[in-house]
Amino acid sequence: MTDQVERRPPSRRIADDLRAAIVRGDLVDGDQLPSERELASRYATARNTAREALSILQAEGLAVAQHGRGVFVRLRQPLMRLGRNRYSRRARNETGLSPFRIEVERQGRTPHTECRSVTTVHPPADVAERLGLGDGQEVVCRENWYFADDEPVQVGVTYIPVPVVEGSPLATEKKLGHGSIYQRFEELGYVITHIREEVSSRMPTPEEANGLAMPPGVPVIEVLHTSIDDQGRSFEVTRFVMRADLNGLDYEMPVED
Amino acid sequence: MTDQVERRPPSRRIADDLRAAIVRGDLVDGDQLPSERELASRYATARNTAREALSILQAEGLAVAQHGRGVFVRLRQPLMRLGRNRYSRRARNETGLSPFRIEVERQGRTPHTECRSVTTVHPPADVAERLGLGDGQEVVCRENWYFADDEPVQVGVTYIPVPVVEGSPLATEKKLGHGSIYQRFEELGYVITHIREEVSSRMPTPEEANGLAMPPGVPVIEVLHTSIDDQGRSFEVTRFVMRADLNGLDYEMPVED
DNA sequence: GTCAACCACTGGCTTGAGCCACCTGAGGTA
DNA sequence: TACCTCAGGTGGCTCAAGCCAGTGGTTGAC
Numbered sequence: 001m002t003d004q005v006e007r008r009p010p011s012r013r014i015a016d017d018l019r020a021a022i023v024r025g026d027l028v029d030g031d032q033l034p035s036e037r038e039l040a041s042r043y044a045t046a047r048n049t050a051r052e053a054l055s056i057l058q059a060e061g062l063a064v065a066q067h068g069r070g071v072f073v074r075l076r077q078p079l080m081r082l083g084r085n086r087y088s089r090r091a092r093n094e095t096g097l098s099p100f101r102i103e104v105e106r107q108g109r110t111p112h113t114e115c116r117s118v119t120t121v122h123p124p125a126d127v128a129e130r131l132g133l134g135d136g137q138e139v140v141c142r143e144n145w146y147f148a149d150d151e152p153v154q155v156g157v158t159y160i161p162v163p164v165v166e167g168s169p170l171a172t173e174k175k176l177g178h179g180s181i182y183q184r185f186e187e188l189g190y191v192i193t194h195i196r197e198e199v200s201s202r203m204p205t206p207e208e209a210n211g212l213a214m215p216p217g218v219p220v221i222e223v224l225h226t227s228i229d230d231q232g233r234s235f236e237v238t239r240f241v242m243r244a245d246l247n248g249l250d251y252e253m254p255v256e257d
Numbered sequence: 258m259t260d261q262v263e264r265r266p267p268s269r270r271i272a273d274d275l276r277a278a279i280v281r282g283d284l285v286d287g288d289q290l291p292s293e294r295e296l297a298s299r300y301a302t303a304r305n306t307a308r309e310a311l312s313i314l315q316a317e318g319l320a321v322a323q324h325g326r327g328v329f330v331r332l333r334q335p336l337m338r339l340g341r342n343r344y345s346r347r348a349r350n351e352t353g354l355s356p357f358r359i360e361v362e363r364q365g366r367t368p369h370t371e372c373r374s375v376t377t378v379h380p381p382a383d384v385a386e387r388l389g390l391g392d393g394q395e396v397v398c399r400e401n402w403y404f405a406d407d408e409p410v411q412v413g414v415t416y417i418p419v420p421v422v423e424g425s426p427l428a429t430e431k432k433l434g435h436g437s438i439y440q441r442f443e444e445l446g447y448v449i450t451h452i453r454e455e456v457s458s459r460m461p462t463p464e465e466a467n468g469l470a471m472p473p474g475v476p477v478i479e480v481l482h483t484s485i486d487d488q489g490r491s492f493e494v495t496r497f498v499m500r501a502d503l504n505g506l507d508y509e510m511p512v513e514d
Numbered sequence: 515g516t517c518a519a520c521c522a523c524t525g526g527c528t529t530g531a532g533c534c535a536c537c538t539g540a541g542g543t544a
Numbered sequence: 545t546a547c548c549t550c551a552g553g554t555g556g557c558t559c560a561a562g563c564c565a566g567t568g569g570t571t572g573a574c
Contacts, residue, residue, distance in 0.1 A: 009557060019463070035524065046559045051525085059316055059473070061460045068524050068566030079457060087512045196509040200336060201458035201476050201501035203318045206276070216316070219458050219476035219501065244458035244476065252453040253510040255344045266527055292554060303529045308555085325536030325554050 010045050014053035022062055022073055033063060033071040061217030061245070074215070078107060079248035080153070087182065087192055087227070098180050104148045112147040115174040120162065127159045127237045130196075130226045138162050140171045152212050154242035164188065164235050185227070190235045194228040197251075201244060212243050219244045267302050271310035279319055279330055290320060290328040318474035318502070331472070335364060336505035337410070344439065344449055344484070355437050361405045369404040372431040377419065384416045384494045387453075387483045395419050397428045409469050411499035421445065421492050442484070447492045451485040454508075458501060469500050476501045 008016070021027045034042065039050035054071050057063040065071045085091050086099035104111035123131065123139045131139070139159040146154045158181070165171040170184050177184075182192055204212065204220045212220075223240040265273070278284045291299065296307035311328050314320040322328045342348050343356035361368035380388065380396045388396070396416040403411045415438070422428040427441050434441075439449055461469065461477045469477075480497040 011557075016463075037524085046561095048560085049558060052557080054525090059460065060462075065525060066567090067526070068568085070524060070567095081455065084510060085513060088514060089512075090514050192512050194509065194511055196507070198338070199456060199478070199506040199508070201478050203316065203474055203476065205317075206273075217460055219460065221456070221458050249456040250453070251456070251508055251510070252451065253341060253508070254451055255346075255449055256342060257345060257347050268527075294554085303531095305530080306528060309527080311555090322555060323537085324556070325538080327537095327554060 010043065011049050011052035011056065014039060014043055014045075014050060015056040018053065018057055019060070019062060022057075027073050029073055029075045031073045033057075033073065035070060058216045061215075064215045064217075074217075074245075077246055080104065080107070080148075080246060081248050081250040083250040083252065084195065084197075087195055089182075100146055107148070109148040110150075112150065114145045114147070115176075116143045116145055118142050118172055118174055120171075123159050123237075126224065127239070130224070130237050131159065131161055131234050133161060140165050142170075148246070153246045154240055155208075155211065156238050156240045158236060158238040160236050164190065182227075185235065190227075190229045190233065192227045193230045196226040196228065197249075198224040199249065204241075208241055212241075214243055215245075221247060221249070223249070267300065268306050268309035268313065271296060271300055271302075271307060272313040275310065275314055276317070276319060279314075284330050286330055286332045288330045290314075290330065292327060315473045318472075321472045321474075331474075331502075334503055337361065337364070337405075337503060338505050338507040340507040340509065341452065344452055346439075349437055349439065357403055364405070366405040367407075369407065371402045371404070372433075373400045373402055375399050375429055375431055377428075380416050380494075383481065384496070387481070387494050388416065388418055388491050390418060397422050399427075405503070410503045411497055412465075412468065413495050413497045415493060415495040417493050421447065439484075442492065447484075447486045447490065449484045450487045453483040453485065454506075455481040455483075456506065461498075465498060469498075471500055472502070478504060478506070480506070 018027070018033060027033070033039075033054065036047050036050045036054060039045075039053065040047040043050065054063065054065065058065060058071075062074055063071050064074050080100075080103045082099065082103065091099060091102075098113070100113065101111040119141050120138050121141045122136070123133060123141075127139070128134075128137070133139070139161055142158040142160075144156045144158065145152055146156070160170065162171070165188065168184065168188055169176060170181070170188075185192065200222050201219050202222065204214055204218075208214070208220060214220075221240075221242050221244050223238075223242070225238045225240060226234050227236040227238075228234050275284070275290060284290070290296075290311065293304050293307045293311060296302075296310065297304040300307065311320065311322065315322060315328075319331055320328050321331050337357075337360045339356065339360065348356060348359075355370070357370065358368040376398050377395050378398045379385075379393070380390060380398075384396070385391075385394070390396070396418055399415040399417075401413045401415065402409055403413070417427065419428070422445065425441065425445055426433060427438070427445075442449065457479050458476050459479065461471055461475075465471070465477060471477075478497075478499050478501050480495075480499070482495045482497060483491050484493040484495075485491050
């Protein structure tokens with residue numbers, strides 16, 4: 001009957017004990033876990049086995065190792081809740097700040113955004129589909145990084161059909177001046193009235209993990225955002241990739257009939 | 258200069274090679290990766306090292322091991338795209354089917370839902386806050402499981418303030434009869450007109466991983482859903498936990514001014 | 515008081531061995 | 545034909561040992 005429990009491999013058992021201590025609250029955010037060698041001797045097992053146990057917790061996102069220091073209970077930082085208000089004209093005008101900045105400052109941290117590149121490319125298939133573009137049609141591609149306290153928290157790659165932005169600074173300049181990018185779109189005659197956001201989640205690629213300085217055991221949230229104007233034109237698509245331990249989404253919307 | 262590359266531990270190098278083969282398309286969904294022993298001999302390394310490489314790929318969600326059979330490139334199944342239309346009255350009436358069923362059937366799979374329990378409990382803090390409940394006020398708690406081809410794909414735990422459903426089958430019965438749960442709410446005088454969905458993502462707890470039969474390296478998407486009626490009353494909160502490799506969200510909504 | 519060297523600790527990674535559990539297919543038996 | 549057995553493959557997990565590379569405190573020279 002308790003075979004299931006007894007059979008449980010030692011590494012799992014150690015992980016279970018530590019996890020229980022964390023869930024129970026005996027160990028809290030930032031606390032140091034016993035060292036590999038300590039666990040090994042405490043459980044009369046090989047160091048590798050203790051090590052395996054700690055790596056299980058890391059894969060679950062409950063702990064994070066620091067070379068030369070120890071393994072620590074993962075600090076759960078508050079999520080930034082990004083809502084649809086980030087596209088609201090009123091929010092744009094009233095504060096003059098982007099919702100990203102507002103949200104980061106609300107947490108007492110310092111926001112910072114950076115446009116890394118502006119290029120003209122052939123869009124990925126899913127982007128082309130949402131923009132209603134055929135083969136061979138090109139888009140302007142803008143890569144933006146978002147930081148809080150100089151820590152990268154998300155990336156957004158924006159794709160805009162070339163005809164939409166031809167001649168505008170959007171097509172070539174990294175700096176866009178006052179107001180958000182949607183200010184510029186309005187000047188070009190595209191007033192955002194609807195958005196579509198397709199949300200998924202997965203583990204990061206090694207490049208993403210590296211670029212976003214992600215601890216192990218943390219997934220990314222991927223949002224494929226489409227901006228639609230009053231004439232039903234999809235004039236811009238952005239693919240956001242964000243650290244799931246630092247970001248959340250908050251949508252409030254009417255139900256369609 | 259190439260120190261960074263040379264320094265890369267063997268297990269990482271093996272993982273990199275395999276990952277590259279997958280990304281490149283040399284290995285496709287469902288293909289078997291070389292066995293641990295095969296990799297070890299091919300790279301002139303210990304079996305443990307090859308094993309470590311394979312476990313890196315599994316943590317990234319690119320591969321999945323099957324005891325006694327081998328390690329395989331992870332089958333990427335199409336996502337079920339759950340949109341806000343799942344709360345639409347029209348969709349409810351026209352098809353008589355829940356959006357979950359429609360979506361699953363669209364994929365040629367067989368849907369199936371099951372209410373596991375109906376209890377009365379004290380709500381979690383975040384739920385109580387969204388329902389505007391004070392300490393001590395109880396809620397009816399309904400636990401629903403959603404399956405596709407008998408494979409569990411998501412769980413939803415619904416919390417309803419006791420006064421809202423007192424005397425209704427919602428408070429006690431697992432089976433609710435024709436139409437969705439929102440049909441029942443309408444009968445009680447709560448017409449859903451707005452929803453709020455707070456989306457986050459994380460690695461599953463062991464219980465979730467077990468209950469949802471989740472492969473390693475797959476996160477869950479957690480959605481805290483709030484239903485709001487025409488009088489601004491929040492009458493129901495549901496916490497969805499879904500496999501991120503099988504589910505996605507698709508929101509299309511107007512931008513507020 | 516400053517600073518450098520040192521040392522005792524931490525995790526990172528590998529080795530090569532072994533035993534176990536599970537899956538599959540080949541071959542034989544009833 | 546239907547079933548069983550068994551061998552040889554697979555991954556799961558552990559062991560005991562070793563070396564490397566960060567961290568941070570102590571100690572001692574200046």
